[in-house]
Amino acid sequence: MVSGFEAAVEDHQRRIYTFARYYLGNQEEADDITQEVLLRLWRNRNELDDEYLGAWLLRVTRNACYDLLRRRRSAAKVFSAESEDEVAETEPARQPGPQDRAEASSFRGHLRDALEELGEPYRSVIILREIQGLKYQEISDALEMPLTSVRVNLHRGRKKLRERLREVYDHAAA
Amino acid sequence: MPPLDCQQVLEHLEAYVDGDLDETRAAAVAAHLEGCAECHADRSLAEDVRRELRALPALDAPPAVLREVFRQVGEERFRPPPFRARRPAWTALARSAVAASVLAAVVAGGGIFLSLDRATVEPAGPDLAQADPEEVARATEEARLAFAYVAKVSRQAGLEVREDLGESLAAASTSGLTRALLFLPQPAPARPEDGEPERDRS
Numbered sequence: 001m002v003s004g005f006e007a008a009v010e011d012h013q014r015r016i017y018t019f020a021r022y023y024l025g026n027q028e029e030a031d032d033i034t035q036e037v038l039l040r041l042w043r044n045r046n047e048l049d050d051e052y053l054g055a056w057l058l059r060v061t062r063n064a065c066y067d068l069l070r071r072r073r074s075a076a077k078v079f080s081a082e083s084e085d086e087v088a089e090t091e092p093a094r095q096p097g098p099q100d101r102a103e104a105s106s107f108r109g110h111l112r113d114a115l116e117e118l119g120e121p122y123r124s125v126i127i128l129r130e131i132q133g134l135k136y137q138e139i140s141d142a143l144e145m146p147l148t149s150v151r152v153n154l155h156r157g158r159k160k161l162r163e164r165l166r167e168v169y170d171h172a173a174a
Numbered sequence: 175m176p177p178l179d180c181q182q183v184l185e186h187l188e189a190y191v192d193g194d195l196d197e198t199r200a201a202a203v204a205a206h207l208e209g210c211a212e213c214h215a216d217r218s219l220a221e222d223v224r225r226e227l228r229a230l231p232a233l234d235a236p237p238a239v240l241r242e243v244f245r246q247v248g249e250e251r252f253r254p255p256p257f258r259a260r261r262p263a264w265t266a267l268a269r270s271a272v273a274a275s276v277l278a279a280v281v282a283g284g285g286i287f288l289s290l291d292r293a294t295v296e297p298a299g300p301d302l303a304q305a306d307p308e309e310v311a312r313a314t315e316e317a318r319l320a321f322a323y324v325a326k327v328s329r330q331a332g333l334e335v336r337e338d339l340g341e342s343l344a345a346a347s348t349s350g351l352t353r354a355l356l357f358l359p360q361p362a363p364a365r366p367e368d369g370e371p372e373r374d375r376s
Contacts (some may be wrong), residue, residue: 005247009240017235034235038243042250111226130227155188161223162187162216 005042008053013038015054015132016061022127023065025116033064058142062124107165114164121145122157129154178202183213187220 016037020030037060041048048056115123124143128134129150134142139150175198178186183206189195190203207214 006244009243013235013240014232017239018232021233022230031236031239035239035243038240039246042243042247107222108226108230111223112230115227126227130224131230132232133228151194155192155194158188158220158223158227159184161227162219165223166216166219 005045008041008045009038012041012054012057016057018132019058019061019124019127020065022112022115022131023062023123024068025112029068033061033068036064037061052141055138055141058128059144062143066120110165110168111161114161114168117164118157118160121153122160125150125153126157126161130158175199175202178206180206180210180213183207183210184216187213187217188224191217191220191224 013034017030017034020033020037021027024030024033037057040060041053041057115126118126121143125139125145128139128142129136136147136150139145140147143150145153183203186195186199186203190200193200195203207217
């Protein structure tokens with residue numbers, strides 16, 4: 001049983017939100033996912049153990065993000081058969097500010113774009129390891145993946161990012 | 175270890191940057207990078223990717239999101255559980271109450287019937303022989319009402335109740351078992367002069 005809900009929220013909200021934000025690349029959706037995950041924590045608090053709480057929360061967050069992404073893509077497919085304008089309506093509402101526009105053309109902007117295009121399980125492993133700094137064992141527990149697979153997927157995921165960035169820069173240079 | 179070509183080096187570049195290659199393979203990659211400008215550029219890119227990913231900031235959930243979570247939790251905390259969830263407990267309590275009522279009615283009714291029993295089945299008893307006929311009639315009516323109540327609550331509890339319940343209980347009340355269940359004294363043993371031999375009780 002989770003000892004204190006408020007303390008658990010305090011301890012874990014950053015991990016949940018950071019993961020959702022970088023996984024989805026959209027603030028409103030990350031807000032919704034964070035809220036959904038924390039409410040699930042409340043409703044399941046009597047069945048959860050403090051020891052496994054971090055892994056459980058990350059797994060639930062990741063699954064929720066993955067499901068949302070699938071729904072977003074399938075909705076986009078449905079609407080793309082009708083018109084380009086409607087596809088735009090299904091895309092996340094994102095109003096880029098000056099910082100967004102500056103970042104979009106920077107290395108970091110291209111990197112974030114490449115991360116959002118990355119498939120699973122590479123995206124999850126990279127966010128957990130490189131952005132959130134989790135240990136291999138913590139990632140293994142959260143994603144229910146063998147330790148060796150965590151390492152292999154991390155290297156393969158970063159290799160894909162590198163190859164994507166190389167394409168972007170080669171294309172820009174041409 | 176034989177020298178590595180570009181494809182092999184690019185395959186291991188991330189592991190090399192992380193220091194996860196064994197010494198022999200790491201030395202082979204390093205040797206290739208010394209003489210290959212293109213792979214060297216990829217190594218720099220691999221290092222940039224790793225460094226930039228690690229520089230991305232962790233983000234706190236917006237306060238509005240947390241406020242909404244605590245608001246909903248507050249609502250759920252003080253919301254009574256749905257009726258369906260409480261139903262088993264209520265049903266168990268109701269069954270217990272009905273069972274208690276039945277038991278109480280049986281005991282009360284049985285006691286009345288036993289009084290009637292003594293007045294009618296054992297009229298030769300020293301006390302009951304002189305019973306007032308009006309008292310007997312009143313006891314009979316009270317017993318009938320008591321058994322009618324027992325039958326009613328028993329049916330409400332889902333039990334099958336025979337129509338001749340009153341008569342059955344009246345008949346059973348004469349047995350030693352019923353007396354024992356109702357914590358009543360056993361009937362006096364039959365006297366030898368009645369023709370029945372006395373049992374050895376030792």
